[in-house]
Amino acid sequence: MAAVFLLPYVLVCSGRACGKPVDKKAALLSGFLAGLAFSFKPFFLLVFCLIEIYMRGTCRETGQPWIRLENTVATAFFGGYLLWVILGTPYLSYLRFIEPYYASYNMAFFQLLFNFNHFPFVLATLLHGIFEPPKDEAPLRQMLFLTALGFTLSFVVQLKGFGYHGLPARIFSWTLVSLIVLGLASAGKRKEFAIRAVAYQFSANFCIFPVMYILFISGLNLFCSGGGDTQALINQIRELGGGKKAHLLTFSCWSAFPAFNYCGIQTTQRGSALILAKLYHGIDPFDGPFPYKNGSETWELLQSYIDITVEDIATRKPDYIFSDDRLDRQAIGISRFNFIEFLMLDDRFKLLFQTNYQFLKEAGAFKVFKRRTG
Secondary structure (H helix, E strand, O other): OHHHHHHHHHHHHHHHHOOOOOOHHHHHHHHHHHHHHHHHOHHHHHHHHHHHHHHHHHHHHHOOOOOOHHHHHHHHHHHHHHHHHHHHOOHHHHHHHHHHHHHOOOOOHHHHHOOHHHHHHHHHHHHHHHOOOOOOOHHHHHHHHHHHHHHHHHHHHOOOOOHHHHHHHHHHHHHHHHHHHHHHHHHHHHOHHHHHHHHHHHHHHOOHHHHHHHHHHHHHHHHHHOHHHHHHHHHHHHHHOOOOEEEEEOOOOOOOHHHHHHHOOEEOOOOOOHHHHHHHOOOOHHHOOOOOOOOOOOHHHHHHHHHHHHHHHHHHOOOEEEEEOOOOOEOOEOOOOOHHHHHOOOHHHHHHHHHHEEEEEEEOOEEEEEEOOO
16 A cells, blocks of 8 residues: 555645656645555654655756655655654553563564565666666666665564565565666667667676575575474474364464364463563673562562463463474564573472373474373
């Protein structure tokens, strides 16, 4: 939606950069739609800033005013929306509450930097840098490139790695690639030697590089995503058979829940350990044990997680407990956290666990504990 709503604004700005007159209705509508697009997420303002920096320089060269109808409307819409959010809704209170938990799913920067989502942008950057555009097409190409760059940066700074966060960047990157390829095809029809030049360029730059890039990213993603761990977990669940109940101790449920649902195993926990992730985030694991002192600031949240866990295991009696002991693949970063060791600090859990469960095996990086029989 952000990409669709922003495209008219990009076209209007590129038209002004070419020195062409812009209809007021088109400028008004594009500004309104752009304000709506930027209001989806504050991170998208990076795109607006890059476009306006480019337009500031262009307007100075052409003698046009930088304050234009479209950017005035976009700014007014976003400003009004921001005031409504602050003054008319409890959003800020909700944001202060949920932000630490949401931040607990942050991914490592290098995982986001070397990500398949960036391939269209990398390809667009290469094409944009190698093939010089016609003069009347240069502003549009530059606008599309800056927009793709802005959305790529917004994807990275969010630190989440969710695929849909990169959709706007991919849309504008492929749009730029399509524009360049169409321009090259038109040039090829006019001049035969241009076809040979394009063929050489594609052979040199767009055959070897994408293959090496894809191989490198594939290997890195395989290491970072924990695909081997997930497959080992699925194999273990299949061995257990259907109709069983399992309790999952983990910060991130992405690899386990689909496997459980696919194999017909019922989960007994009421969610992932977001509370622990929020408190543990940013703590150096080598500084000592997890902070757990009665009366401390973290006591209430930690105790609530332990209470819920003890209640779920005691009342729902899972057949198996899966303890997530993944290194480099936990949602909070590269730290190792031992759920069982932490929960054993509580006497209720210690008695419940030692009385009813015994270690079975390791499945990938998950430790599996089986409920005692008899």
